[in-house]
Amino acid sequence: MREWWRDAVIYQVYPRSFQDDDGDGVGDLKGITRRLPHIASLGVDCIWLSPIFTSPQKDMGYDVSDYMDIDPLFGTLADFDALIARAHDLGLKVITDQVLSHTSDQHPWFKESRQSRDTPKADWYVWADPLPDGSPPTNWHSHFGGPAWEFDPGRGQYYLHNFLAAQPDLNYHNPDVVDAILETCKFWLDRGLDGFRLDTVNYFFHDQELRSNPPADAKPYVMATDLYGMQSNIYNKTRPENLGFLERLRKLTDQYDDIMMVGEVGEMGRRSIEIMGEYTAGTSRLHMAYSFAMLGPDFSVDHFRGCIEGFQQGAPDGHPKWSFSNHDVPRHVSRWAEHAVSEDDMARFACAMLMSFEGTIGIYQGEELGQTETDLTYDEITDPPALRYWPAVKGRDGCRTPMVWEHDAPNAGFSTGKPWLPVKAPQAARSVDVQEIANDSILHFYRQMIAFRKAQPALRDGKTTFIDLPEPILAFSRKSGAQSLTCVFNLSKEPQQVTLSGKAKIVGPHHAGIEDTVLTLPGNGYVFLEGEGVKLG
CATH class of the missing domain: 3.20.20.80 (Glycosidases)
Structure with missing residues (x-):
């Protein structure tokens, strides 16, 4: 089933x-x-x-x-x-x-962990000593800005937080x-x-060797700040x-x-x-x-x-x-x-x-x-x-x-x-x-x-095969059993026309029309075509 x-x-x-x-x-x-x-x-x-x-x-x-x-x-x-x-x-x-x-810093696990280095939950979170100059153990960034490390004076160590300092990371090791x-x-x-x-x-999981990340290969994507995306985040996640x-x-x-x-x-x-x-x-x-x-x-x-x-x-x-x-x-x-x-x-x-x-x-x-x-x-x-x-x-x-x-x-x-x-x-x-x-x-x-x-077997479980058409037309077929659907979308604001061959019937919600062998899609138009042998060009 x-x-x-x-x-x-x-x-x-x-x-x-x-x-x-x-x-x-x-x-x-x-x-x-x-x-x-x-x-x-x-x-x-x-x-x-x-x-x-x-x-x-x-x-x-x-x-x-x-x-x-x-x-x-x-x-x-x-x-x-x-x-x-x-x-x-x-x-x-x-x-x-x-x-x-990660948890809240108010979770009982973290409250116990930060008390000292000798409690039963001392290593339930990611703790590390400062570098010799007092700086954080790695160059990892937090998603919410600043270093991914917060210094805790009680333990004399940093703890890891990929998000807020109030969200310490658990030690899955x-x-x-x-x-x-x-x-x-x-x-x-x-x-x-x-x-x-x-x-x-x-x-x-994090890298147990606490290696710093290298710079990103590509242009960074800005999620919350632009700093996180400036690294290739290979040691702090995945x-x-x-x-x-x-x-x-x-x-x-x-x-x-x-x-x-x-x-x-x-x-x-x-x-x-x-x-x-x-x-x-x-x-x-x-x-x-x-x-x-x-x-x-x-x-x-x-x-x-x-x-x-x-x-x-x-x-x-x-x-x-x-x-x-x-x-x-x-x-x-x-x-x-x-x-x-x-x-x-x-x-x-x-x-x-x-x-x-x-x-x-x-x-x-x-x-x-x-x-x-x-x-x-x-x-x-x-x-x-x-x-x-x-x-x-x-x-x-x-x-x-x-x-x-x-x-x-x-x-x-x-x-x-x-x-x-x-x-x-x-x-x-x-x-x-x-x-x-x-x-x-x-x-x-x-x-x-x-x-x-839900009513179309092809959309529920049909495999997808893309049709090669230039921008801005996204087109693909979905097939399941006896049903074949061709799905066509105009990703632009301008009307687009596509040559159509084969037996095709428009089914379901649509914003398009067929005249002779021409499929016309208005701006942001879409259509579902049922039938075998449908070809677009």
Whole structure:
């Protein structure tokens, strides 16, 4: 039997911003549970909850201080159990964000570790002596700016943190750490969870020799600062030992039915595709992985084709997950605006293209509304990199603003209190209630496109073969059994024409037309053609 996750559509919920039911301005589990019918109505298969575990919230929950409890900000374990039960009643699987590479500096493990060099947990984190001149042990950078090392005067040593200084990295070279982490994962599987989204999955191990990184070979990609990308980060992440831990984790999940793990590969470009392939190869590692390859500014035939073909070649037995937006990057409708006829045109085009890709699909809350990036002022932001480097770094808050439910309700129905991030008019205008009553809305288009994907064997499990056409036309065929679909997309704002031969019938949602032997695609046009022998030229 084919596993449920292989052609699934996964909906990411950012709990702080989905629905606030207790009026404190921050979303909660009861609010998510109340809104689950909306998610189910899209036709998706699974929800991914961003971090909900106990945390000081220095990095919005990605700094965990207790792996086996719910943060009171979001609710209780009973609320979590109720959410799982309701989701399962609606036919939805549930996975949670597991932030395993680092903890909060308020975690009891770290509090004990930093007391002295002689405690039982002294080497549960990555500690190292200063260099003779007092400088950090290596040249490694933090993603959030500055060195990846923080000096602790109590121990007289530095500790490693790939992100905030309040997020010390665990020492996975210590087998006791691995055992403890696996126990925390088992806790949630025993409560009925359907799997994990593994944050920064290639960061678990570091180079024990503490070698400094060489300079980057290529132009750096700016994530939070430009310094991190200026190095070839070969010693602080993606170490070979990562694979052994993933295999231990897979053995645990294989003890349960229908569990799925998806790993976030913290890397850009073609290298990220290679890592995705390596981490999903065979049946003893991750079930699937995704990277930032499609979450950046690149928008070209060469880029999208290169990502997919790169994965096909690098991991013929692996499995990818593709997304255009999440909580870490600007929303794609805004990110790709220069290529769009209009925001709505880009929203529909991106949905059609994403739903045609082979593998598992991820969508981010509000994406089904064609939501745009929120423009925030300095006094409104909360994201640590933006607070530190504004205005050069705008941060991630613009994609994290609250979900909009009712256009004329306070805060668009998200909360009766003051929201942790503001709800602004351009975002409120795209509310769920407005789109429900408009038959041509982006919301209805997402439902149609997801239903179309699920109804076509070729889109569910068909193999992809690309068709050689020049920019800006992306074209490929998907074949499964007796069905053959040709998918064609115009990545530009200008109309394009393609010569067509063979018997072809337009099926499903489309923004294109055929006259005689000419296929005409308006700006941001797309079409699905059914039939054998279809040729484009």
